Amino acid sequence: MTQVDTAETGQGGADRPDTRAGTWRTGIRRAIRISSRPGPWKRGPVLAALALLLGLLILLHAKVTDRAGLGSLVETFLPWFGLFIPVLLVAALWRRSATAVVTLLLPAVVWLNLFGGLLSDKSHPNSDLTLVSHNVDADNPDPAGTARDLAASGADVLALEEVTPQAKPLYEKGLAKAYPYHTVQGTVGLWSKLPLSDTRPVDIKQDVGPLGDSKPADVKLAYNRALRATVATDRGPLAVYVAHLGSVRVLPGKGFWTESRNRGAKALAEAVAAERNERMVLLGDLNGTIGDRAFDDITSQLHSAQEAAGDGFGFSWPANFPVARIDQILVRGVEPEKSWVLPATGSDHRPVAAGISW
Structure with missing residues (x-):
């Protein structure tokens, strides 16, 4: 019986031309798809x-x-x-x-x-005077501990904001040894290792309560939220302003409400412009970053210690995970040498510090 070679007869090999044709068709379709795709300059x-x-x-x-x-x-x-x-x-x-x-x-x-x-470190090792500013938080559960932390900072001049009548004696007691001179005007205070004079409140037009919606209803603060004092240094008098501008918050129907803060910023700018001492510093919780347009009248007269001599953004709020620097140290007539943020205390803000020189 004779065997039939399918390869020779073409029966089994009949599939080969079809296979080759299918491969060619697939390749052509693929080439068409590739050629029809947008180039890198037309994508995205x-x-x-x-x-x-x-x-x-x-x-x-x-x-x-x-x-x-x-x-x-x-x-x-x-x-x-x-x-x-x-x-x-x-x-x-x-x-x-x-x-x-x-x-x-x-x-x-x-x-x-x-x-x-x-992003770069612009600090210098030496300075003549160290300044610290801290919003201690009206709802601070441990004012005495916060006072100890601040006393340990080594600051020569210490500014506190949001000081309640209930917590004031605790701050005065905890800071008395390190800071023999101090003044408290309403909700803001200044503690100093150097003599103070010409202390007085500054009217920054804050006719809205300072606590905002987030504070407990049983905490009451005075409306005065700024002060001015002269610190006697061995290089001459230094004018020091401490301020706590109005809160900002998101309100239904009003959006990002900044009315009280902006009014305070304008009044504070006027007070700075009227200051006769060429050497001055402004410490406080301004409830806004220095790039906010609300502070243009202030930043045209003073410059930020953080921007001039800091390392990084120096975010100070909220304390657990800071996302913005709303606590500021601004200067005129003196040179910032370094600026940094201190560890968290019992407050919802972190303290900010700066070293200045003449």
């Missing part, structure tokens, strides 16, 4: 648009309307907008979008121009 238009909008927002933040406090809200958290840059970069690389990657240069360059200087 949405990502590129988002990168452009981010860059413009950071660049033109001062142009954002302050209706319902929107502008202040953006400027308060403006440094954190930089976190969107690496997120968009990862998405652009995943999409292989050259357009989005190049567009991201805009927000990156603008952010570095605004905040890059804060």
Whole structure:
């Protein structure tokens, strides 16, 4: 019986031409799909648009309307907008979008121009005078412990904000040994190792209670929230202002409510402008970051110790996970040598410190 070679007869091999044809068709379809895909410069238009909008927002933040406090809200958290840059970069690389990657240069360059200087350590080792400012919190569960922590800081001049009548004796007792001179005006106080004179309250137009919605109803504070004093140093008199501006908070129907704070900032700027001593410092909880437009009249006269001599952003609030620096040390006529944030106390703010020299 003769065997039939299927390879020779072509019966079994009849599939080969079809297989080759199918492979060619698959390859052609694949080539068509590849050729029809957008190139790297055409991919990711949405990502590129988002990168452009981010860059413009950071660049033109001062142009954002302050209706319902929107502008202040953006400027308060403006440094954190930089976190969107690496997120968009990862998405652009995943999409292989050259357009989005190049567009991201805009927000990156603008952010570095605004905040890059804060990333380096600009401090110097020596200073003539150490200043500390701390919002001690009206609801502080351990004022005596906070006083001990502040006394251990080694500050020459210590400013406290949100001092309640109930806690005042505890601060006075805890700080008496380290600071023989002090004055308390309403809710703010100044403790000093050096003699004080010409102490007086400063009217910063705070006709709204200082506690805001977050404070307990049984805690009552006086409305006076700023003071001025002269510290006698071996280099001459230093004018010291301590201030606690009004609270800001999100309110239904009003948005980011800043009315009380902004009114206080304007009055404080007028007081600074009227100060005759060329050497002065402003310590306090301003309830806003130094880049907030509400403080333009103040920052045109004083400059931030943190920006001039700090290491990092120096966030001070909230104490458990600080996201903004709303506690400030501003100076005029003296040089900031270093600026830093102290460890948390029993307060919802962290103390801020600065060393200055003549």
